[in-house]
Amino acid sequence: MKPFNPLILIPIILCIILSIGISEIYLHRLAQLNQCKEISLELSIKKLSLRRHEKDFFFRKQDKYLKKWQQTLKELKREFALSNTCFSIWDIQTDLITQMKLNLKSYEANFIVLTSELDKSDKQSLSMLNSLMALQERLEKLAKIEDNNVYAQTLAIRQHLFEYITSKQAISLQLLGNNVMAISQWQDVSKKLKLELEGYLKKVNTLKQFIESHQYSHEAGTMGQMRSDIHKIEEILPKLTQAIDVKISNHHTIRWVIYLVILLLIYVTYRIINRMQINR
Numbered sequence: 001m002k003p004f005n006p007l008i009l010i011p012i013i014l015c016i017i018l019s020i021g022i023s024e025i026y027l028h029r030l031a032q033l034n035q036c037k038e039i040s041l042e043l044s045i046k047k048l049s050l051r052r053h054e055k056d057f058f059f060r061k062q063d064k065y066l067k068k069w070q071q072t073l074k075e076l077k078r079e080f081a082l083s084n085t086c087f088s089i090w091d092i093q094t095d096l097i098t099q100m101k102l103n104l105k106s107y108e109a110n111f112i113v114l115t116s117e118l119d120k121s122d123k124q125s126l127s128m129l130n131s132l133m134a135l136q137e138r139l140e141k142l143a144k145i146e147d148n149n150v151y152a153q154t155l156a157i158r159q160h161l162f163e164y165i166t167s168k169q170a171i172s173l174q175l176l177g178n179n180v181m182a183i184s185q186w187q188d189v190s191k192k193l194k195l196e197l198e199g200y201l202k203k204v205n206t207l208k209q210f211i212e213s214h215q216y217s218h219e220a221g222t223m224g225q226m227r228s229d230i231h232k233i234e235e236i237l238p239k240l241t242q243a244i245d246v247k248i249s250n251h252h253t254i255r256w257v258i259y260l261v262i263l264l265l266i267y268v269t270y271r272i273i274n275r276m277q278i279n280r
């Protein structure tokens with residue numbers, strides 16, 4: 001019986017040491033990649049929250065939604081800073097991160113501009129509404145004196161006006177204009193009332209044109225650019241996630257390739273040691 005050769009333990013010891021070392025490195029790098037993936041997913045979530053708060057603010061015009069938008073923007077910027085560090089380590093599409101940061105900066109600037117534009121247009125439309133309310137009061141007083149039927153209709157006109165003021169729905173303004181036009185075309189309406197109704201209708205149409213022109217201007221201009229910037233970010237985010245998934249997959253593959261190489265080296269080492277033992 002051949003005596004036990006301690007050299008045979010060398011391949012086994014090497015296998016254990018290398019396996020432990022590679023496993024530690026693998027797990028550490030895998031944790032980094034998973035962190036990058038979590039950051040990319042968090043970017044998507046924060047981006048959706050940002051859009052939701054943006055729409056809430058422009059629709060409801062309440063400061064609490066503006067504050068939520070501002071807070072979410074800060075969080076999104078923080079995630080971008082983390083992603084820049086994470087992706088730079090792994091050289092994962094850093095150019096896309098840079099592009100998204102530029103898009104976000106442009107989006108923020110256009111949001112501020114649009115907020116200012118809307119505030120200005122709101123003040124102008126409010127002035128027009130105040131003028132319209134004054135005409136409404138005058139029309140009701142005149143109709144009450146001259147024609148009870150017209151007076152009854154002015155109350156319906158008032159209802160449409162209040163509906164528009166509270167809802168800002170274009171349909172309410174359209175119904176208001178249609179109602180005023182219909183009354184102005186009555187044959188038995190006095191000339192004085194007809195002139196008052198025509199003046200009222202002119203004010204309604206002016207307000208309608210003002211709102212439509214400003215809405216188109218915002219959508220085609222500042223708001224359009226805002227949407228373009230945020231849509232570009234939406235297009236880039238899936239590419240980042242895909243790039244990380246590829247890196248993770250490659251990381252798994254490299255790990256098993258290294259293990260295979262180690263096993264081959266250990267086998268070759270064992271064969272060499274065994275042959276040396278035989279030749280003695």
